[in-house]
Amino acid sequence: DADVTQTPRNRITKTGKRIMLECSQTKGHDRMYWYRQDPGLGLRLIYYSFDVKDINKGEISDGYSVSRQAQAKFSLSLESAIPNQTALYFCATSDSSGLTYNEQFFGPGTRLTVL
């Protein structure tokens, strides 16, 4: 089984709809991240969390919100989706302790299309 899972894998929605993307991990990591990927722009950080209930804004947080109610789960919400939020969304985790503290493990991604 995958260590970092994302649901759904694909979603098509309409402008104005509320959307939630879920991320779960079985790695036992304390840190979790949400990134957005657009062609030619690489990965941009939306929000990150270093522990349960800890929430921090990333580079492009406007229009998004997150929730970290448990160490293993980190959800991303679009309260009112707009077309320019069409992108590939990745969740990632990392462990703040140990030798691999810098390594982020990515989920398979969620492709979101906003019509």
Next chain:
Amino acid sequence: GQQLNQSPQSMFIQEGEDVSMNCTSSSIFNTWLWYKQDPGEGPVLLIALYKAGELTSNGRLTAQFGITRKDSFLNISASIPSDVGIYFCAGQRNYGQNFVFGPGTRLSVLP
């Protein structure tokens, strides 16, 4: 915000050829990471670099932390079809800060 540039943006090579790509910044970084993204998958870490001048290998892949601390390089020797994908660099300015990702280099390997 901080910007990372990757060159080339894309490349087509013959199977068996060696590949070189780089990542540059106007800022100094203390950590460089190289990731590979296969189609339909999330990025996977290939190599981590923590010291200026450091040269680290992972199989046919070799990465170097530039001595100016403003760049990093990735080489792939004797390319094979499964090397196809997008290669991302990521830099961290200071410990504990978040990483900045480059736009990626898309590699295609022709049989």
